[in-house]
Amino acid sequence: MRRPALLGSLTAVAAAAVLGLASPAVAINSYNAQPAPERTEVGALIVQWDRDGDPATPDVVDWVCSGTMISPDVFLTAAHCTTDWAPGARFYVSLEQDVAGALASASAAGLPPERIAAAVGVEGTAHTNPAYPGNSADAHDIAVVTFDAAQRAELARRWSFAPARLPGRELLSQLGSRRLEADEWQVMGYGTEESQRGPGGQTHPGGGVRMKATVGFNALNPTWVRLAMNESRDYGGACYGDSGGPNFVTVEGVRLLAATTITGDMPCYATNVVYRLDTDTARDFLSQFVTLP
Structure with a gap:
């Protein structure tokens, strides 16, 4: 089970047994919450990672965190979501409304982990703030996943979204x-x-x-x-x-x-x-x- 770097951090720890993980998943809480199919700029971070000691064959895939597209080729998330993975971990972003269901369907079809991840998300490159974990005053808990031209085109082919607007300084x-x-x-x-x-x-x-x-x-x-x-x-x-x-x-x-x-x-x-x-x-x-x- 992946443990978040910040005590109490709101990271998924491992998900459905159908995906071969050892622990149950850890949503927006249910009271006064609604589905958000219209918010297609909001996505899930999916990680393909190794648990058998052979980083050349990452054998687990799951969604672990949430995030937001802030440009056509940049996905914003938290630094504690992109750190402390086994060597060879690969990062994907999915803008599906039901990511857990999509992962379960791909797994039920008998796809290997790398094809499950590619079926549900688009692979990118994670960049973690080098100042993380910082301290209680400023944890520097911020990271992005970027996409090259081909990956950006794949995102646009699969999902229509308008990147979120960021605030001005202070x-x-x-x-x-x-x-x-x-x-x-x-x-x-x-x-x-x-x-x-x-x-x-x-x-x-x-x-x-x-x-x-x-x-x-x-x-x-x-x-x-x-x-x-x-x-x-x-x-x-x-x-x-x-x-x-x-x-x-x-x-x-x-x-x-x-x-x-x-x-x-x-x-x-x-x-x-x-x-x-x-x-x-x-x-x-x-x-x-x-x-x-």
Whole structure:
């Protein structure tokens, strides 16, 4: 089982048994959440990796995190999603609505791992922020997957999407907490549901389907935004597998990709802690791959 580099990071740990993995999958939590088939810029990160000691033959494939297309050839996710893999790991992005179902269908057809990954996603090259893991003040928990010309064409052939819009430098600070509290926030991703108690203890069911939920603004920190996802306040929220996925804020009618999901409370009941994309450190990394506003 892959362990996230940040305690409590909302990364999928291993998925369906049909794909030959040892652990169950760990969605946007179920309360006040809806499917998001229209948000085709939001995708899942799929990893093909090795568990038999022979990196020349990666034998496991699964979706592990969420993310967003921020240009026709750049997919944004979290650094803890692209690190700590066995040598030879390969990274794919899928913009399917039901990634878990697509992976299960490809596996049931008897395809080998590399063909399963290629059937469901498009392979790219992962770039992890070299400053990761940083510290609590700034974790530098940001990464991208880039695509060459042929891979970009394959993405466009399979899925129609408009890349998400990024915020300008220090936009959230300029807007201020009172304004951010009044604006609409939405979190999206492929993660699991909130913790449920059963005969075997607490589990996080579901995952692998793109969902969306309204969240509430709580606090703005130098590199983080803290968002409320309490059911009692009519909010939904993020859970395991939503790491790297988008948190949008709508400012004067414009939907902006303000931050990416990184961590939160373990049961996925209360808080989503997200990494700001308008700070100098985030922008310094992103400017290597995209033109920033």
